Every structure is written in structure tokens, then in C-alpha cells.
Amino acid sequence: MSRGVYIIGSGEAKYGELWDRSLREIAVEAGLKAVESAGIRTKDLGAIYMGNSLGGDISMQEHLSALMSDHAGIASEFVPSVRVEASTASGAAAFREAYLGIKSGEYEIAMVGGAEKMTELYGSEIIDITSSIIDREWEAFTGATPAALAAISARKYMADFNVPREILAHISVNDHANASLNENAHFRNKITLEQALNATPIAEPLNLMDCAPLSDGASSLILASENYVKEHGIEGVKIMGSAMSQGEFALHSRKSLYTVEPTRIAAETALKQAGIGIKDISMVEIHDSYSIYGLMALEDLGFAKKGNAREIVENGIGIDSNLPVNPSGGLKAKGFPYGASGVGQIVEAYNQLKNKAGKRQVKNAKYAMTHSQAGSGAASIVHILGVE
Amino acid sequence: MGELSRMWREMPSRYRMEGRKCENCSRVYFPPRDICPVCHRDSIGKMKPVDIAGNGEIISYTVVHETPPAFIRQKPYVLAIIKLDEGPMITGQIVDSEPEEIKMGSRVKSVFRRISEDGKSGVIHYGYKFTLEK
Ligand SMILES: [Zn+2]
Numbered sequence: 001m002s003r004g005v006y007i008i009g010s011g012e013a014k015y016g017e018l019w020d021r022s023l024r025e026i027a028v029e030a031g032l033k034a035v036e037s038a039g040i041r042t043k044d045l046g047a048i049y050m051g052n053s054l055g056g057d058i059s060m061q062e063h064l065s066a067l068m069s070d071h072a073g074i075a076s077e078f079v080p081s082v083r084v085e086a087s088t089a090s091g092a093a094a095f096r097e098a099y100l101g102i103k104s105g106e107y108e109i110a111m112v113g114g115a116e117k118m119t120e121l122y123g124s125e126i127i128d129i130t131s132s133i134i135d136r137e138w139e140a141f142t143g144a145t146p147a148a149l150a151a152i153s154a155r156k157y158m159a160d161f162n163v164p165r166e167i168l169a170h171i172s173v174n175d176h177a178n179a180s181l182n183e184n185a186h187f188r189n190k191i192t193l194e195q196a197l198n199a200t201p202i203a204e205p206l207n208l209m210d211c212a213p214l215s216d217g218a219s220s221l222i223l224a225s226e227n228y229v230k231e232h233g234i235e236g237v238k239i240m241g242s243a244m245s246q247g248e249f250a251l252h253s254r255k256s257l258y259t260v261e262p263t264r265i266a267a268e269t270a271l272k273q274a275g276i277g278i279k280d281i282s283m284v285e286i287h288d289s290y291s292i293y294g295l296m297a298l299e300d301l302g303f304a305k306k307g308n309a310r311e312i313v314e315n316g317i318g319i320d321s322n323l324p325v326n327p328s329g330g331l332k333a334k335g336f337p338y339g340a341s342g343v344g345q346i347v348e349a350y351n352q353l354k355n356k357a358g359k360r361q362v363k364n365a366k367y368a369m370t371h372s373q374a375g376s377g378a379a380s381i382v383h384i385l386g387v388e
Numbered sequence: 389m390g391e392l393s394r395m396w397r398e399m400p401s402r403y404r405m406e407g408r409k410c411e412n413c414s415r416v417y418f419p420p421r422d423i424c425p426v427c428h429r430d431s432i433g434k435m436k437p438v439d440i441a442g443n444g445e446i447i448s449y450t451v452v453h454e455t456p457p458a459f460i461r462q463k464p465y466v467l468a469i470i471k472l473d474e475g476p477m478i479t480g481q482i483v484d485s486e487p488e489e490i491k492m493g494s495r496v497k498s499v500f501r502r503i504s505e506d507g508k509s510g511v512i513h514y515g516y517k518f519t520l521e522k
Binding site: 153200203 | 447452478479481
């Protein structure tokens, strides 16, 4: 027996370098805002799913789900909670677990949280820790970092399809333009193509402006069953498709250095569940932790054939374009708190579909797609949301 | 402690590039795998050690400027994905050349080098890197 699942509320703590705020503080803020926005009471929660990737290594704090719910003052409600980890897709994975929990009939209402505190450590040390999202023994051991692997994909992609650096840079320029309209974004400044092209090299051919920043941040959503939504006359946003797929862990194990097969399969599955086609999508939030991953995602999700994402980018991906990409500001400019980003993308999609996105509102948004990727592409999670 | 036992465990692969050959389908794997992803259960007990010659071709590469602590003294360094003549692709550094000399498609051979120094544990890691075939 399965049933419809809806999003009925959202909350966020601003993304950024929040040196004065702790992991538990931002997680609690986002969670309580979501409860408030959904108009429910914490005692109504059937379960809490918390996405977090590196809390153990960065803050030396595990079991964030329990810590967060206690500090939200709801220990006395005895709500079951669990932390979900799938590296940079942890948030989307937590969201999917909550969706499945309600769909199965076990819960009527569930909370999803995503939180990460990336700025607790400085400089090169955090690069070592973030390299735990790639193969420690056979990639990171040799000097590979997440950025280095993205750069290896980028060089091959640019050579095989004759794509100039400008096309990659457009992804970041678009993110910054959109984030300038998002008060929860890490970066509010617009950048020019020249600035994007001439930043400090990180792993050639990628520079600082191709790479999402280390951000602190937390996002939260409240999910409810179809029964609950109907009984209470709530106009939620429907989760029409939810799919996760997983492939080879290390980049060197994949057939192609610029194809994330799990993205292709997850998108296909989610679209089929939703009963719509890729052309019906009104807006998409993609996992552009590195600009090259943005281009790869547009292709693997099905918006363009392999090697042709440049056509979409050249046609425009802004908020008023045919395919608005990352109206939130994306991972590059809204920010990239690992475990929060996957939830944050869905918060954006929810607000867009509720027509509550303010200055960055996408016109006539009906169906939104969100895409979260783990590491260099070991796994992908795709969701499709819609309003009836 | 964990670091030392890992080093010891991985020595044959790191020092001699010992891979695995699936005797069911003859595919060679490096890094080593215990199960052949093509033959699945038919490969159990048939993944035999095989020495990799260490010759191959650069598929793509990057010049790394931002590094973890253990690699700071080497930066910037060239990191590549190499297709070995035996079939598998692996990740490794290209040394003894200027970045400008390196191209996709360049032939490389493996050399035994110091990989990194871990400041915390004081452990020095050794293993394979690659140089351009001259
Ligand atoms: Zn086999």
C-alpha cells in the first residue's frame, strides 16, 4: 500500500561562514522554522531524518539527529531520529528516507533536516577531511582531492567536445546572479565572466570560481501524508518522483570521466514515477559543486545530449529563461554545506512552486527537479516536485 | 595504529602494483578487487594476484594547487588518470616533468617514490608514481 507524500513547510538558517554559530544552533534554527512554517506542533512529528556528512570529522560530533532534536526542546516527545550519510548527497538521502517513511504508511508527518559546519577548520586540513567523499585508499592517497577529480573530468570534457572555459564559467556567473536575490545565500555578490575566468587556480583547468565554497548552513522540511494534507486542508507540494542510483565509487573505475550514470538512471526513474517528460520541468536545482559537474548534470539529467550542455547555457539559464537553473544560487553561490545542500535545493523548489520565492520567482513554476550528487558521482538522487 | 596496519596491508599493491586477475573472464583489476564486477559469484575464489607492468597512457590530468597537509611540499603537482596496458584505469601523480610537457595520450611508466608525509603520525608513505616515457 503506498500513498502520496507532500511537503508542507520549510525553514533555513542562512548559509555562510558562521563563525559565531554552532552546528546544533543552525540545525535547530532551520528545524523550528520549518515546524512553524508547516503550522504543526513538534509532538506531531513521527520521525526526524537528519542529513549530515562530516560532523564526526569536522566537529567531532556524531548522532546529530538526536542532538538537534534534544536542543530543539523536543526530547520529551521521544520522536525517533536518525542521521543519514551519503557524503555530499546526505541531505537528499535524508529527504528520501523521510519520503519513504511516510509513503510506507509508518508515519503521517516527518521532519527532514540537513546541517553542516564546514568552516570549523582552516586551510589544508579541511581539504584532507573533504577528501573522504572520494576513495581514500586509491584516490586521496595519491594526492587526489574532490577538486582535482572534477578538474580531470573537466579537461577531458573540454577536449572531447571542444568546450571553452567560458561555458563552465557561465554556470558560476549564473549562480552568483541568482544568489544576489537570495537572502539566505552565502555569497550575495554578482560576478562577471572575466572575474570567473581569472580567479586563483585550484586544480587546473578549474579555478576558485569553478568551485563551491566551504559553507556552514542548515535547511529543513516538513513532509506529510496525503491523508494528513486532505484532513487539514493544506495545500502542499507533491513529491511526484524520488529516485536514487549508485554506481562505481572511484572516478577511475567509470567507463566515462564525464558521465555520471547514476544521475541518468535516477532522473529517468523519477520522471517515469512523476509521469512527465524532461521538457515539462519548469526549473532545476543541480549539484554544481564544481562548474563542470553542472554541465555534466544538465546532460545526464536529460536536458541535453552528452557534450551539448553548452547549447542550454548559451541559450540562457537565468530565472527568466526557458530552463531556469539553480534559482537559489546553486552550490557555488547559495553555498555548499555538504549535508544541508540536498535539503536546501528542495527548500528552493518548494518555495518556487508555492510562488513564495520573491525576487527570484520563476514564472508559472509547475514542476521542479532537484539533483544531488555524492562525491565525484558515486551516487545521485533526483526528486521531482509538483503542484496540481 | 590504523594507518600502519593499512600500510602493511596495501604494500603488495602500492610497492609492486599487484592487481587481481579474474580467472573466469581474464579481466585484470587494479586497484585489486575481491569480486569481479562482471562475473559476480562466478569469480569467488578465482581472483588471483597478478603483477601490473606499470605502463600506460594518460587519459586526463590536472595541476593541483590546493592540497591536503601531507602534499603541501609537493605542490603544484600533476595528478592524472592513467589507462594501464593491462586494461584498468588508475589515479596517480606524474613526476619529473614540467606540466607543459604533459599531454592527454602521453605514454607513462611507473616509478617507485615517496607519496606523502603525514605530519600527525610521522608516517611516510611510498608507492607508485609515473614518469613520461622518453
Ligand atoms: Zn570476471
